[in-house]
């Protein structure tokens with residue numbers, strides 16, 4: 001039974017989940033979404049198709065939507081999705097809406113709790129919290145393995161409260177943020193005096209909008225930001241900042257088992 005897992009990952013959480021599933025499922029191939037998006041056509045070949053991705057601004061990342069609009073998933077027998085943050089089933093309904101055009105729906109979907117990398121608003125978890133999440137994750141992935149191997153339908157519905165948040169309030173916040181807050185944020189990246197010009201930010205930038213100029217990174221305003229935050233979190237000296245978002249005092253996080261090179265490789 002062959003499986004292809006398509007993943008998107010800015011700070012390693014989703015790649016870690018994809019790798020852990022690869023260990024658990026037989027004949028599994030991991031494919032970066034960024035890489036296949038460069039192809040004119042995306043034709044999936046496996047019986048089981050998995051998607052693993054972060055939540056961006058309470059919804060499915062733009063690149064995942066773009067992938068779903070381009071990929072031909074008609075030959076698959078089973079499709080599952082994993083979001084690497086807790087989210088409402090409204091997020092998976094967005095995927096269903098796109099899949100419906102190919103006569104498909106998600107057979108199973110899951111959201112797992114991993115450290116939140118959105119430091120403009122949230123504070124990073126402590127090391128013990130990170131360890132607790134990892135322990136819970138491992139147990140959950142064992143369950144997911146059984147569900148996927150047996151091609152079980154598993155589409156858990158929201159509780160009434162999460163339903164109201166996820167289907168009514170969050171879409172309004174998402175629309176507001178994408179229209180008014182995110183475009184400004186994309187123009188507000190800069191480096192402070194700690195920058196040593198190593199160029200790692202350019203290598204990990206999934207948007208390919210960073211260019212080194214005179215030993216310092218510059219973020220192009222002509223290329224859209226995909227908001228992966230890889231530049232921010234992988235900078236070895238924590239020099240990358242977002243203006244006005246107190247990122248100088250927020251610390252940095254990336255999954256301990258995912259190196260900058262693994263993030264950069266998604267583009268190759």
Ligand SMILES: Cc1cc2nc3c(=O)[nH]c(=O)nc-3n(C[C@H](O)[C@H](O)[C@H](O)COP(=O)(O)O)c2cc1C
Nearest residue numbers: 009010011012013014054055057058084085116117
């Ligand atoms: C731009 C951005 C927006 C995010 N928005 C949310 C959000 O709305 N809700 C949430 O729970 N986590 C949010 N996150 C956190 C990520 O979904 C989470 O940390 C995820 O596990 C990161 O996966 P990755 O390391 O594979 O990129 C956001 C992260 C980024 C960078």
